[in-house]
Amino acid sequence: MKVTIVGCSGSFPGPDSPASCYLIEADGFKLLLDLGNGSLGALQRHISPYEVDAICLSHLHADHCLDLCSYHVVRTYGPGAPYPTLPVYAPADAPARLSAAYGMPDEPGLETAFDFLPLAPGSFEIGPFTLTAGLVNHPVEAYGFRVTGGGRCVAYSGDTGESSELVKLATGADLLLCEASFVEGPDLPADLHLTGRQAARHAAEAGVDRLVLTHLVPWNDQATVLEEAMGGGFGGPIELARSGAVYDLA
Ligand SMILES: [Zn+2]
Numbered sequence: 001m002k003v004t005i006v007g008c009s010g011s012f013p014g015p016d017s018p019a020s021c022y023l024i025e026a027d028g029f030k031l032l033l034d035l036g037n038g039s040l041g042a043l044q045r046h047i048s049p050y051e052v053d054a055i056c057l058s059h060l061h062a063d064h065c066l067d068l069c070s071y072h073v074v075r076t077y078g079p080g081a082p083y084p085t086l087p088v089y090a091p092a093d094a095p096a097r098l099s100a101a102y103g104m105p106d107e108p109g110l111e112t113a114f115d116f117l118p119l120a121p122g123s124f125e126i127g128p129f130t131l132t133a134g135l136v137n138h139p140v141e142a143y144g145f146r147v148t149g150g151g152r153c154v155a156y157s158g159d160t161g162e163s164s165e166l167v168k169l170a171t172g173a174d175l176l177l178c179e180a181s182f183v184e185g186p187d188l189p190a191d192l193h194l195t196g197r198q199a200a201r202h203a204a205e206a207g208v209d210r211l212v213l214t215h216l217v218p219w220n221d222q223a224t225v226l227e228e229a230m231g232g233g234f235g236g237p238i239e240l241a242r243s244g245a246v247y248d249l250a
């Protein structure tokens with residue numbers, strides 16, 4: 001299994017990274033977790049946009065899903081188009097919400113290019129992967145994911161506040177991509193995002209091998225985010241996500 005960080009900027013694109021997007025590959029299958037704003041551009045540094053086999057959207061905040069509108073253009077009007085409809089696993093509102101964002105009528109909307117499959121908690125197969133979706137703590141319907149394949153496992157928090165479900169999803173994972181949007185301070189809102197220290201605590205409780213802090217918000221000092229994570233009681237390696245970083249878990 002190979003994991004490529006396409007986009008890791010939190011809440012909006014930053015100067016060095018688009019918003020959330022992760023490419024997971026095994027046996028030639030290419031799965032995207034999230035397609036946030038700006039990520040369709042950076043994705044093309046790694047693969048052709050025509051090679052994607054499936055997409056999972058953790059939730060419908062713009063920084064996790066909005067480039068699906070632009071991707072509809074690629075699959076509808078690109079050379080050799082139209083391409084077969086692509087499976088998109090997402091919260092049930094996705095077809096209406098993203099069609100409205102594009103400026104299309106609800107019917108047929110983006111469904112000419114995508115086969116929307118509503119997410120619910122539980123496990124299912126996508127190509128060579130088993131994906132487990134679990135509800136995490138964010139103000140909208142939001143999922144964390146556990147992806148296993150070829151005996152390897154990556155977990156992704158999506159956006160969440162403290163979450164026992166995230167610990168479950170990440171249990172024993174080779175790699176945890178965990179959001180660390182907040183720097184510690186008084187009166188941080190609950191059930192929204194994590195600090196680096198909280199991310200590390202989740203990683204420790206889940207017993208993962210490696211923690212990558214992601215959804216890094218450009219207005220934060222990332223050295224502080226990393227430093228706070230180092231104090232979170234996780235004994236394994238911790239690093240900041242970087243657009244273009246590749247983790248070969250084979
Ligand atoms: Zn976000």
Ligand SMILES: [Zn+2]
Nearest residue numbers: 059061138159
């Ligand atoms: Zn969000």
